[in-house]
Amino acid sequence: MINVFQNFKIKTILLSLLGLFFSQQHQAAVIPPHEHSPLKVFCDLCGCSTSSGSSGFGTLDNLSFVGLRYIYQDYESRDGIFSNSPTSNERFNTYQVWGRVPVNEKLYFNAIVPYQDLYRHFEDRTEYINGLGDITVIGWYQFKFFKKHKDHEVDFNHVEGEDEENELSGHRLNLGIGVKLPTGEFENRLTDRINPGFQVGTGSLDGIFSVLHSYSKNRLGVNSSATYYLKTENKNEYRFGNQFSFSSNVYYNVPLEKSAFSPFLGISGDVYNSIKQFNEALPETNGNIVNGAFGSEFMINKFIVGANYTFPISQNLFGDNVTSKNRFMVYLNYVL
Amino acid sequence: MKITKIALALLLCISIISCSSDDEEDLTGQTGSLTLKFDNGVGAQDFIFGTSYNKSNNESFKLTTLKYIISNIRVKDSKGNIFTYPTANNVFIVDEANGNTAGEILITLDDVDAADYVEITFGIGIDQSRFLLGAAGQGDFLAEAQAAGMMWSWATGYRFMRFDGTYTNATVTDGALNVHMGSVGTSLDNYKEVTLTFPNSVRVRETASPEIHIEADIAKVFDGETSVNFSDGYNQVHTSATTTPVIANNMKGIFEVHHVHNN
Numbered sequence: 384m385i386n387v388f389q390n391f392k393i394k395t396i397l398l399s400l401l402g403l404f405f406s407q408q409h410q411a412a413v414i415p416p417h418e419h420s421p422l423k424v425f426c427d428l429c430g431c432s433t434s435s436g437s438s439g440f441g442t443l444d445n446l447s448f449v450g451l452r453y454i455y456q457d458y459e460s461r462d463g464i465f466s467n468s469p470t471s472n473e474r475f476n477t478y479q480v481w482g483r484v485p486v487n488e489k490l491y492f493n494a495i496v497p498y499q500d501l502y503r504h505f506e507d508r509t510e511y512i513n514g515l516g517d518i519t520v521i522g523w524y525q526f527k528f529f530k531k532h533k534d535h536e537v538d539f540n541h542v543e544g545e546d547e548e549n550e551l552s553g554h555r556l557n558l559g560i561g562v563k564l565p566t567g568e569f570e571n572r573l574t575d576r577i578n579p580g581f582q583v584g585t586g587s588l589d590g591i592f593s594v595l596h597s598y599s600k601n602r603l604g605v606n607s608s609a610t611y612y613l614k615t616e617n618k619n620e621y622r623f624g625n626q627f628s629f630s631s632n633v634y635y636n637v638p639l640e641k642s643a644f645s646p647f648l649g650i651s652g653d654v655y656n657s658i659k660q661f662n663e664a665l666p667e668t669n670g671n672i673v674n675g676a677f678g679s680e681f682m683i684n685k686f687i688v689g690a691n692y693t694f695p696i697s698q699n700l701f702g703d704n705v706t707s708k709n710r711f712m713v714y715l716n717y718v719l
Numbered sequence: 720m721k722i723t724k725i726a727l728a729l730l731l732c733i734s735i736i737s738c739s740s741d742d743e744e745d746l747t748g749q750t751g752s753l754t755l756k757f758d759n760g761v762g763a764q765d766f767i768f769g770t771s772y773n774k775s776n777n778e779s780f781k782l783t784t785l786k787y788i789i790s791n792i793r794v795k796d797s798k799g800n801i802f803t804y805p806t807a808n809n810v811f812i813v814d815e816a817n818g819n820t821a822g823e824i825l826i827t828l829d830d831v832d833a834a835d836y837v838e839i840t841f842g843i844g845i846d847q848s849r850f851l852l853g854a855a856g857q858g859d860f861l862a863e864a865q866a867a868g869m870m871w872s873w874a875t876g877y878r879f880m881r882f883d884g885t886y887t888n889a890t891v892t893d894g895a896l897n898v899h900m901g902s903v904g905t906s907l908d909n910y911k912e913v914t915l916t917f918p919n920s921v922r923v924r925e926t927a928s929p930e931i932h933i934e935a936d937i938a939k940v941f942d943g944e945t946s947v948n949f950s951d952g953y954n955q956v957h958t959s960a961t962t963t964p965v966i967a968n969n970m971k972g973i974f975e976v977h978h979v980h981n982n
Contacts, residue, residue, distance in 0.1 A: 462821070463758075463765065463821050464758060464760075464932065464934060464977050464978075465758075465760050465763060465764055465765035466763040466764060467764050467765050468765055468821070469821075507820075660919070660981060661919075661920065661922060661981065663919045663920060665919060665978075666918050666919075666978060667978075
């Protein structure tokens with residue numbers, strides 16, 4: 384009876400959670416008279432994709448670390464409504480202090496503090512903004528799995544009295560819940576431009592829900608993640624579309640004399656819902672992209688140096704008004 | 720038990736970040752400005768002077784002048800109230816030559832009542848009641864129209880549009896093209912009105928000046944409700960009771976609200 388009751392309770396909580404997850408915010412609120420929002424923001428490409436699951440939260444080996452990361456992104460946007468309208472080129476430089484800090488054996492935290500340095504080149508001029516971006520903090524809970532022996536199998540290596548339950552299977556499952564804080568400024572002075580997706584921050588407090596799976600055996604490893612971003616309205620009554628990101632990387636560890644080298648191949652993607660302003664969906668503000676990536680990590684002593692190059696495989700961003708060109712990142716981490 | 724704790728933590732997180740406000744806004748007495756941005760194109764292409772554009776019947780055209788008159792602009796809000804811009808100033812010439820670097824021609828309306836607008840109506844050309852106010856009743860617009868070449872004689876009245884350039888077809892190369900549609904005095908009325916709904920509400924406030932980006936597809940002037948041929952006399956459209964009403968009807972269908980900006 385108690386069990387039934389508990390199951391019922393858990394089910395109710397999970398269902399109401401799901402309900403909340405997909406429910407929309409109701410009722411438009413008052414616009415504060417002194418505030419403006421931008422004319423057209425295609426997505427929070429800079430605010431989110433640099434700190435998202437598709438860029439990775441950590442290193443290949445899931446070690447604890449503190450480090451620095453640099454991300455370069457290149458986009459092309461249409462500056463007008465016609466097919467022969469001029470284009471602008473967006474170049475996003477993001478510098479991050481990032482880390483993964485353990486609390487205990489099962490709990491750990493990820494934090495990313497970005498500094499954004501963004502350029503947009505038009506045919507006749509260049510716009511430039513920089514500043515502290517949106518800080519991301521995620522708490523993770525790790526599940527480890529143990530090998531199971533099937534009853535009909537005879538384990539010849541089995542030693543009587545040894546606790547076989549302690550043998551790890553190589554699978555790890557991590558559940559993360561986090562927030563993206565509105566620490567970056569959502570600026571008004573860009574309001575007379577088409578596509579100010581160009582913002583150092585989204586101005587909103589967003590929820591992050593992530594599942595990370597890793598498996599390693601011998602020298603081969605696979606890391607996969609799925610992340611959902613629940614975005615809220617900022618003070619300008621502007622709400623970026625909820626986002627789903629996924630990524631999967633396969634790496635191979637090559638031990639050298641006093642160091643190790645891990646090349647990897649990966650695939651990642653993002654799906655964006657439409658942006659809402661004053662509670663109305665804006666046309667041509669949803670989209671999706673699938674990226675391929677390759678790169679490598681090099682570990683020497685307690686340092687990890689990583690680099691990767693990400694390129695679009697298929698994309699349909701915002702009515703094809705925005706084209707992602709490529710992304711490049713390097714990082715230097717100190718293993719804790 | 721563990722799952723319950725995690726679920727509770729999740730629930731707490733979500734409830735913190737999903738707060739919203741339900742306050743009603745008082746707009747009484749508030750006014751703001753509203754900008755109409757006219758952007759002339761040919762199909763999916765931005766219109767450029769001197770560029771040759773193909774039309775039906777293997778004919779093509781190149782323009783050196785592209786202008787038209789817009790008047791009687793009014794907007795309807797979500798409650799059904801209509802705001803009409805003051806009549807005396809509610810007449811404008813949209814001239815491609817006056818466009819900004821992106822080829823957009825801006826009309827800014829001041830002192831528009833604050834509201835959430837859902838629809839716009841405007842006229843193409845000059846209606847009979849404005850024409851009947853007489854020359855003295857036209858205000859500054861008469862001189863403006865004369866300077867822009869948008870008048871015949873006063874008795875004949877205004878040219879509602881002016882497309883000048885050349886056309887080419889199987890038999891003519893770079894023949895003169897002059898499409899000057901208008902009403903003819905009070906005997907022929909070619910004034911038409913267009914109503915366009917907005918894809919998103921247009922929120923005029925004291926501190927918010929929305930922009931309505933209107934795309935005008937010039938190709939539809941010749942290939943709209945009716946497809947016309949330059950070879951059938953549509954290379955010279957002036958005061959004819961046969962050709963001008965056809966062009967006036969086609970003009971009615973060239974406009975579309977591409978998007979709106981609320982800032």
